[in-house]
Amino acid sequence: MVYTLLYGQFVIRYPDIPNQGPEPDGDTIKFLPDDPQLVKDLHQISGIKPKINERGISVRLEAIDALETHFNNTHQWLDGANMARNKLLAYLGFKNVVFMEDHPNKIESASHDSLPGYVLSNGIDANGRVIGFVFKGSDDRPGEDGSTITVDTTLLDKSINTKLLADGRVYPAFYGTLPARLREHLASKSQAARAAKKGIWPRSTADLRGAATVFSSESLKELVMWPKLFRRLVVFFSTHNNGLKDFDAWLRMDPVNRDDRVFLLDTNTHANFHNIVTIDGDTIKLNVEFEKVVIEPDPVN
Known part of the structure; x- marks a missing residue:
């Protein structure tokens, strides 16, 4: 299965309306694509259109599930949930991230409000989000914006998804749209992290x-x-x-x-x-x- 290459900016704060800004967690991040039409053209896996506007769209990281920092006014073990979120932001290049006291999932300040990166996606999920593998920066360009890429394990290992699994910061969550060869490779990363008692696994x-x-x-x-x-x-x-x-x-x-x-x-x-x-x-x-x-x-x- 091929993936569509999307270049853009990962956004963690709206400087004009910070109180209404994104709420990143360990497996979801706001993304402002350079070419929004490429997102609109992605396969709609469950028949749901992408929920995209002038500020971007949420990207749900493929193959992983992080502890919930906020879900229906509750959460999971917060230390673990926040560790996954903070690790994701760090891997993307964000530094000195400070969260609001009165809105603990929104960002008060950081080294950057947004940073460049890219996503490899094969579709839109039932919640209107881009499902994809996430990568920092744009220097190591695997292709042109909108090009189709066959993901091998070498490229997969550069993704933040794989790094979070290998760190033991997140659980695996494999969907039927994930190619078997990629699933098996990611499963080995998760199993190794669990065997080594990394991250969340001891608890x-x-x-x-x-x-x-x-x-x-x-x-x-x-x-x-x-x-x-x-x-x-x-x-x-x-x-x-x-x-x-x-x-x-x-x-x-x-x-x-x-x-x-x-x-x-x-x-x-x-x-x-x-x-x-x-x-x-x-x-x-x-x-x-x-x-x-x-x-x-x-x-x-």
Whole structure:
């Protein structure tokens, strides 16, 4: 699968309206493309148009999922979430980043409000964001703006996505649009980081190495778990207060927004999100390894 090369600026602060500026986290960054039409021409994987305006569009980093700094007025383990965010900004070249006291996810000041870089993308996701591999600067140009690039592992290893996985700062999250050869290479990076107990991995829970005790949204705040599972639990607890009792049934009620379709690599079988979650009383865990799950994109409406 080929990727479209997009040059532009990564933007972390709006100098004219800083209080309304971007809120970068460990896997999402605002990007102002040099040629917006190239973004509009990207494949719309789920039939959703790109949410782009004169200030740019959000880029969701392919193949990774960072701990949530802010989701539905809550968060995961903040030290880990902020470490991923800060590492992403540092890899992009931003220095001396200071966040606002009253808006802790918005940037008060930094060495730069924006910096050049590029994205390799193969489409727009169901939230209207560019999905792609992110790279600092524009000196090492792999091609002309808008050109199609076949990504090999050498180029992949230069991406910030790969660096964050290798650092153990983020979880893997592989979607069906990611070519198998790239997925396998990234899986090896994630597995090596976990084996070396880097970054978040010593605190990871709700996985094959141990279940997490969860009984409310509040109980999630200090945990380190797969962010996709965390997000499902947060939404569930917003309307349920009887623990995990009805979580399985709640997932099954919505096969698009809750019970994602997945492909299990170990068994070569199709399944749904509820199939990879094991609940026992107030404990929950994934019953497959992160790198062995491929999430299918939302269907086209």
